[in-house]
Amino acid sequence: MFFLGLLALTGTAEAAQAMLRFGCSQAVIDRIDPLVDPGKVPSSHVHQIVGGNAFNASMPHTDIAKEATCTSCFFDQDFSNYWTANVYFKARNGSYHRVPQMVNDAIGAANGGITVYYTASGAKESTAFKPGFRMFSGDASRRKSAGLGKNMQSCYRCYTGPNFKGNNMSPCMDPKLDTEGFPTTPCPGGIRSSVIFPLCWDGKNLDSPNHIDHVSHPVTGPTSFTVVNGKCPDTHPVKLPQIHLEIVWDTTKFNKKEDWPADGSQPFVLSHGDTTGYGQHGDYVFGWKDDSLQQAMDNGCYAASCKKLTTQSFANANKCVVKSVVKENTDGWLPMLPGMDM
Numbered sequence: 422m423f424f425l426g427l428l429a430l431t432g433t434a435e436a437a438q439a440m441l442r443f444g445c446s447q448a449v450i451d452r453i454d455p456l457v458d459p460g461k462v463p464s465s466h467v468h469q470i471v472g473g474n475a476f477n478a479s480m481p482h483t484d485i486a487k488e489a490t491c492t493s494c495f496f497d498q499d500f501s502n503y504w505t506a507n508v509y510f511k512a513r514n515g516s517y518h519r520v521p522q523m524v525n526d527a528i529g530a531a532n533g534g535i536t537v538y539y540t541a542s543g544a545k546e547s548t549a550f551k552p553g554f555r556m557f558s559g560d561a562s563r564r565k566s567a568g569l570g571k572n573m574q575s576c577y578r579c580y581t582g583p584n585f586k587g588n589n590m591s592p593c594m595d596p597k598l599d600t601e602g603f604p605t606t607p608c609p610g611g612i613r614s615s616v617i618f619p620l621c622w623d624g625k626n627l628d629s630p631n632h633i634d635h636v637s638h639p640v641t642g643p644t645s646f647t648v649v650n651g652k653c654p655d656t657h658p659v660k661l662p663q664i665h666l667e668i669v670w671d672t673t674k675f676n677k678k679e680d681w682p683a684d685g686s687q688p689f690v691l692s693h694g695d696t697t698g699y700g701q702h703g704d705y706v707f708g709w710k711d712d713s714l715q716q717a718m719d720n721g722c723y724a725a726s727c728k729k730l731t732t733q734s735f736a737n738a739n740k741c742v743v744k745s746v747v748k749e750n751t752d753g754w755l756p757m758l759p760g761m762d763m
């Protein structure tokens with residue numbers, strides 16, 4: 422539950438801390454990736470994308486807040502793009518089906534999409550990203566634990582019943598509540614994914630060849646959700662707001678044990694072919710208008726309440742969709758994951 426996350430935050434930092442939490446509706450599901458595979462149509466695997474409508478197979482390092490004309494996010498000023506791999510169900514007969522998403526707890530009438538958090542430990546303690554900035558979190562090729570325990574940067578919460586039952590405590594901070602790999606038994610209320618991004622920046626490069634090296638964790642290593650008061654290393658001295666993404670997968674239609682593998686293993690797979698879930702990853706292209714994110718971080722904004730920002734209704738946000746570029750069936754029963762024949 423995010424309120425408990427906030428309590429954790431108030432316990433560790435001074436008064437002017439900020440934490441935005443807001444929904445962004447699905448803008449498109451498509452097999453393009455302007456960060457890892459710029460210009461490639463189709464790219465290697467399917468993603469679900471939210472945010473501004475400047476999203477495309479390649480995106481300029483200019484200010485995309487000036488290119489986008491709408492956003493699927495709750496705050497009018499956020500034209501950033503956020504995307505992750507999709508989750509698919511592999512039935513016992515070998516067919517795949519994309520797992521639909523549902524809107525997260527206490528978000529409002531969004532259309533699926535992603536819940537986005539930005540956290541800063543206090544006013545003037547973090548520096549907002551610059552236009553053109555982008556980064557990646559996670560390792561798509563990972564198939565085993567990163568060994569970070571209570572500081573894991575990617576995790577899954579198995580909801581034990583409808584209405585987000587089991588949504589207690591902050592995400593990714595307790596290996597008993599959140600697993601780094603896919604849950605191994607059916608989750609009656611669906612599965613929530615979390616991806617946390619690094620906190621420190623080299624202050625110079627808007628990107629790097631692997632989309633990770635221009636950012637870094639604090640000197641003490643990766644930090645949990647809302648734990649943002651660590652010291653940045655000399656190589657990456659600029660403290661960024663912490664980005665954390667949540668996605669809720671509505672697995673409820675796929676919980677029949679007779680459709681699960683006969684050997685008792687779990688049936689979910691990330692769109693890049695990862696059956697373990699350890700390879701979960703997130704992509705970010707910054708696109709806040711002018712200095713609006715800095716203003717939000719420096720003025721104690723809290724959850725979806727921020728005097729420095731304006732908001733739109735989800736009825737409006739849900740209209741901001743991006744046309745898919747790759748024409749393929751990403752929805753019905755499929756003989757293989759899209760792109761896995763390449």
Ligand SMILES: *[C@@H]1O[C@H](CO)[C@@H](O)[C@H](O)[C@H]1NC(C)=O
Nearest residue numbers: 474475476477478479743744
């Ligand atoms: C995406 O890029 C293609 C090729 O560069 C271009 O034709 C198209 O207009 C772009 N779409 C958007 C929404 O910017």
Ligand SMILES: *[C@@H]1O[C@H](CO)[C@@H](O)[C@H](O)[C@H]1NC(C)=O
Nearest residue numbers: 512513514515516517680754
């Ligand atoms: C595979 O199993 C699913 C779930 O039972 C079913 O809906 C689908 O039609 C089956 N596909 C094939 C090709 O038999």
